[in-house]
Amino acid sequence: MSHAPTSTQAASYLLRGVRPLGGERADVLLRDGVIARIEPQLPEAEVPQDAVVVDGADRVALPGLVDLHTHLREPGREDTETIESGTRAAAVGGFTAVHAMANTTPVADTAGVVEQVWRIGRDAGWVDVHPVGAVSVGLAGEQLAELGAMAQSAARVRVFSDDGKCVWDPVLMRRALEYVKAFDGVIAQHAQEPRLTEGAQMNEGIVSAELGLAGWPAVAEEAIIARDVLLAEHVGSRLHVCHLSTAGSVEIIRWAKGRGIDVTAEVTPHHLVLTDEEARGYDPTFKVNPPLRTQADVDAVREGLADGTIDIVATDHAPHAREDKDCEWAAAAFGMTGLETALSVVQATMVDTGRLTWADVARVMSANPARIGRIDTGELAQGRPFAVGEPANVVLVDPAARRVVDGRAQETASANTPFAGRELPGRVVATFLRGRPTVLDGAPVRDVATVGGAR
Amino acid sequence: MKHLLSAADLTRAEAVHVLDTAAEMAATQSREIKKLPTLRGRTVVNLFFEDSTRTRISFETAAKRLSADVINFSAKGSSVSKGESLKDTALTLQAMGADAVVVRHQASGAPHLLARAGWLDAAVVNAGDGTHQHPTQALLDAFTLRRHLAGDPALGATSGVGADLDGLHVAIVGDVLHSRVARSNVALLTTLGAHVTLVAPPTLVPVGVETWPCEVSYDLDATLADGKPDAVMMLRVQRERMSSAGGGFFPSPLEYSRAYGLDARRLAVLPEHTIVMHPGPMNRGLEISAEAADSPRAVIVEQVANGVAVRMAVLYLLLTGQHDPQSARVPTTTTTHRTEEAHA
Ligand SMILES: [Zn+2]
Numbered sequence: 001m002s003h004a005p006t007s008t009q010a011a012s013y014l015l016r017g018v019r020p021l022g023g024e025r026a027d028v029l030l031r032d033g034v035i036a037r038i039e040p041q042l043p044e045a046e047v048p049q050d051a052v053v054v055d056g057a058d059r060v061a062l063p064g065l066v067d068l069h070t071h072l073r074e075p076g077r078e079d080t081e082t083i084e085s086g087t088r089a090a091a092v093g094g095f096t097a098v099h100a101m102a103n104t105t106p107v108a109d110t111a112g113v114v115e116q117v118w119r120i121g122r123d124a125g126w127v128d129v130h131p132v133g134a135v136s137v138g139l140a141g142e143q144l145a146e147l148g149a150m151a152q153s154a155a156r157v158r159v160f161s162d163d164g165k166c167v168w169d170p171v172l173m174r175r176a177l178e179y180v181k182a183f184d185g186v187i188a189q190h191a192q193e194p195r196l197t198e199g200a201q202m203n204e205g206i207v208s209a210e211l212g213l214a215g216w217p218a219v220a221e222e223a224i225i226a227r228d229v230l231l232a233e234h235v236g237s238r239l240h241v242c243h244l245s246t247a248g249s250v251e252i253i254r255w256a257k258g259r260g261i262d263v264t265a266e267v268t269p270h271h272l273v274l275t276d277e278e279a280r281g282y283d284p285t286f287k288v289n290p291p292l293r294t295q296a297d298v299d300a301v302r303e304g305l306a307d308g309t310i311d312i313v314a315t316d317h318a319p320h321a322r323e324d325k326d327c328e329w330a331a332a333a334f335g336m337t338g339l340e341t342a343l344s345v346v347q348a349t350m351v352d353t354g355r356l357t358w359a360d361v362a363r364v365m366s367a368n369p370a371r372i373g374r375i376d377t378g379e380l381a382q383g384r385p386f387a388v389g390e391p392a393n394v395v396l397v398d399p400a401a402r403r404v405v406d407g408r409a410q411e412t413a414s415a416n417t418p419f420a421g422r423e424l425p426g427r428v429v430a431t432f433l434r435g436r437p438t439v440l441d442g443a444p445v446r447d448v449a450t451v452g453g454a455r
Numbered sequence: 456m457k458h459l460l461s462a463a464d465l466t467r468a469e470a471v472h473v474l475d476t477a478a479e480m481a482a483t484q485s486r487e488i489k490k491l492p493t494l495r496g497r498t499v500v501n502l503f504f505e506d507s508t509r510t511r512i513s514f515e516t517a518a519k520r521l522s523a524d525v526i527n528f529s530a531k532g533s534s535v536s537k538g539e540s541l542k543d544t545a546l547t548l549q550a551m552g553a554d555a556v557v558v559r560h561q562a563s564g565a566p567h568l569l570a571r572a573g574w575l576d577a578a579v580v581n582a583g584d585g586t587h588q589h590p591t592q593a594l595l596d597a598f599t600l601r602r603h604l605a606g607d608p609a610l611g612a613t614s615g616v617g618a619d620l621d622g623l624h625v626a627i628v629g630d631v632l633h634s635r636v637a638r639s640n641v642a643l644l645t646t647l648g649a650h651v652t653l654v655a656p657p658t659l660v661p662v663g664v665e666t667w668p669c670e671v672s673y674d675l676d677a678t679l680a681d682g683k684p685d686a687v688m689m690l691r692v693q694r695e696r697m698s699s700a701g702g703g704f705f706p707s708p709l710e711y712s713r714a715y716g717l718d719a720r721r722l723a724v725l726p727e728h729t730i731v732m733h734p735g736p737m738n739r740g741l742e743i744s745a746e747a748a749d750s751p752r753a754v755i756v757e758q759v760a761n762g763v764a765v766r767m768a769v770l771y772l773l774l775t776g777q778h779d780p781q782s783a784r785v786p787t788t789t790t791t792h793r794t795e796e797a798h799a
Binding site: 204205206207208209210211212213215217281282326328329330331 | 540541542560561562563564565567568571572584585586587588635638661662663664665666667
């Protein structure tokens with residue numbers, strides 16, 4: 001693929017005058033794939049001759065972001081996203097690693113499929129792609145997929161999920177939780193009681209009653225989470241709860257953690273900011289699963305993220321073809337894109353409001369997701385501290401920038417962003433994957449050799 | 456008001472203006488020659504994604520009595536799914552030069568999409584969307600209520616002109632959860648000053664109903680005896696709703712009838728002036744007994760006739776831009792016909 005970034009020997013990059021984790025100004029030297037120096041001011045004499053200097057201009061430097069929940073759609077729906085386009089969007093969003101969900105066609109339920117996704121991701125070169133393996137064969141919720149084979153494949157799968165569908169059978173869920181202990185895996189549950197959500201279109205409440213759209217009650221999420229944390233406790237397993245969306249779910253996770261249950265939880269950017277009021281125009285751009293909830297739920301998930309009850313922000317980036325959104329609400333697909341707006345939404349809802357520091361952002365969008373996915377060690381470690389000797393996975397953010405979101409102008413192949421036309425704060429200026437720039441000046445770097453006089 | 460999408464979009468003045476216009480339309484319908492030249496040369500498309508012969512015929516009759524050209528576009532079967540999309544259908548109608556599109560669709564919000572997606576310029580009239588709204592049904596119900604309860608029925612078509620429904624008590628009984636008729640009527644009747652009580656088993660009341668401007672009762676007998684409603688509106692209940700596959704909303708048709716059906720015994724409890732309404736089609740023996748349906752209090756057949764007058768009024772007002780309550784009286788003969796320019 002000629003348009004992919006080349007793997008040419010990386011130059012050195014000097015990020016001059018950036019603010020690591022939003023703290024004091026420093027010069028940061030990236031060399032040989034690692035963070036080589038972090039100093040208040042690097043003497044000119046010590047700057048390597050080949051170094052490309054990036055004017056930091058007080059921008060915030062963070063460890064590369066890690067998304068635990070991305071739908072890349074390949075194989076099967078390359079009309080909506082490819083691994084190449086989706087990972088390019090990820091890089092532009094500040095990510096250096098994504099976990100690709102298993103609900104592709106064919107489903108990622110065998111070693112063959114996860115290895116294919118992993119290889120295409122590696123060749124694309126924008127971010128590290130870690131395939132998520134399906135829990136059950138074909139996501140059918142009946143029989144365990146070959147979790148061991150996927151774990152032992154070249155893709156080294158550690159996260160398993162039937163996302164899009166709930167592992168509703170309590171016995172299957174129990175077996176999955178138990179089975180993945182053998183290779184330190186985790187079951188990432190899409191918590192949705194299926195009988196309580198048959199035909200469901202949006203959050204069940206005041207707005208659904210008025211709009212006449214079938215309700216998706218909070219209890220359908222909470223009941224599964226309550227069951228699963230108890231199952232995880234019983235069998236001593238690790239559970240991850242995907243896209244938690246209700247105040248009640250936050251309470252259950254808080255209770256479970258208080259009991260010492262090994263559970264982690266994620267919230268999406270859209271559930272941090274949008275409510276079911278958005279459905280009033282019947283614009284299916286706002287149709288998502290789990291649905292947008294109420295303001296009280298938004299407040300609760302923000303608080304849960306701030307106090308550590310919720311461990312991570314994950315995008316649930318879900319590209320869809322135009323015809324699947326340009327239609328009646330009930331006929332439309334669930335999901336919205338998010339890779340290129342996630343950091344901005346977190347800044348707007350959590351940083352600019354004083355709930356999180358930039359160091360906290362690094363925790364919930366890099367360190368924690370990497371640890372949950374078990375990609376925080378080894379040769380391709382992600383989510384590491386911003387420190388000398390660590391892999392040079394770095395994102396530079398300009399928090400003072402403001403931009404109006406335009407779905408068509410994004411790198412993702414689909415335009416179903418719920419933030420179209422809205423102004424969001426913050427802009428990713430540069431992203432480095434092990435010292436190699438994937439994004440510079442806010443644009444994807446297609447050929448590193450042509451950048452700024454390097455080489 | 457370019458479109459009529461929801462009964463909740465109407466102010467009290469606008470609603471009264473539609474009802475008054477409907478009264479004038481109704482008056483013309485007792486003449487020997489019922490047809491008015493008002494919408495000559497205009498095209499009204501009946502776009503029905505869901506079977507409803509009675510609603511389609513009502514709109515078709517209304518449009519034809521106003522001399523509009525009527526195209527019936529039945530898209531039944533192309534349901535909420537793939538096949539020809541709503542968008543392609545809309546673009547087709549736009550190409551055909553539709554001035555108004557009357558749309559019935561099983562998906563809540565489909566008329567909003569037609570009105571707002573920019574696919575077509577026509578006025579959109581919601582003729583029932585999913586479990587959301589059916590505003591012309593609410594208007595014809597309000598018209599019927601006003602004629603009987605806010606005026607002097609002996610005056611015929613013009614009974615109640617100018618009036619709203621202030622102080623009236625209307626009980627709406629049945630499957631509120633799935634009813635666009637209930638949603639539309641709660642909005643419109645309360646806008647017009649009526650007091651509404653919804654009566655249903657708790658399983659057939661939507662979560663979130665607490666914000667609606669009405670009361671909710673699970674006890675039909677208490678509502679009839681204590682509330683002394685001026686009108687009782689029975690909603691159609693689908694028998695399938697009791698099966699597990701249909702949602703299991705109530706144990707059996709028999710139990711439903713016992714608790715929520717309008718029968719002779721309950722009819723006898725009502726004040727003498729109370730009228731009985733039903734949007735049709737009725738399930739005789741389920742939500743309403745034959746005695747109730749055929750009693751002199753029942754205005755069910757009249758509702759059908761009023762439907763034509765109300766739909767004439769809606770089409771007229773949308774297509775001639777005369778929806779401002781302050782505007783002049785409706786031209787109902789060729790000699791008094793006003794052009795849009797004259798109005799502007
Ligand atoms: Zn999911």
